[in-house]
Amino acid sequence: MAAAASSRDVAAKAVGFLRQGAFGIFRALSSSSSAASPAAAAAVETAKKPKRRKKKNLFEVAQFLPDWGIGYNMAKNHWQGISYKITKINLYKDGRHGKAWGIFYKDGLPAADAPKKISGVHKRGWRYIPVSKKKLENAPRKEEQTLAA
Template sequence: MAVANRTAISRALDFSRLSSSFVRTFSSSSPSTSSSNPNASPTSSQTKRRKKKKNLFEVVQFLPNWGVGYHVAKSHWDEISYQITKINLYKSGTHGKAWGIAHKNGTPIVEAPKKISGVHKRCWKYIASLPHSGESKTSAEVQTS
């Protein structure tokens, strides 16, 4: 008897979840009628959306060893880039500190790495055209705190 009640309750919960998600899709997909411009089509508002740019950690998270040895630059920089030498990540994985060697037109400006400023700003890009250094994984410095 208890097993039958339990299965009936679980079926009712599954149905309520299904129906609530079904209603949610219809309510979110309908265009709003209270727009400021009545002549604007709903597709024009969708094309105005810009792709959210990435901060440094979101750019390098899929590179091997969190991008240590790879070149990154801010999107508005033409000739300047940084070769990442060390990354200190916070627990979230999207915040932290980074150090690197500054490069101009592919040649190092200085030999000593310096702290990269503006790593949390959403304007970073990966520079694929510059070769990354083939550092071994034992010498790479990735820290999490």
């Protein structure tokens, strides 16, 4: 009985080999070089096209900043002169979702005193806004009053 099963396996392998060989010969004879070149050229063009980079949500931007971006300014890419200074982040387990609170800034000045919940934190297109040296130099400095006794 084992000999019959092994002979069936050998026969099946031989038939499979013949089938593959016959199809290989048929493919070689049926395809011409002129028909294959436009298809190959189209495949090469699509392979060269760079893949579009996925934009990041607020948490994917904040994960590389110290303390998950608390104290840093963030804004959506299409916002002009508007940003949030992150004050609190409640992160879910996966590290890419959660809730965030921050102080709303308009034209570099705080528009609100209290932090508010930031909407749209899961949407793509957030960026970190570095504080420029020009803004620091132009900012009004508090003069310390010394008591003369």
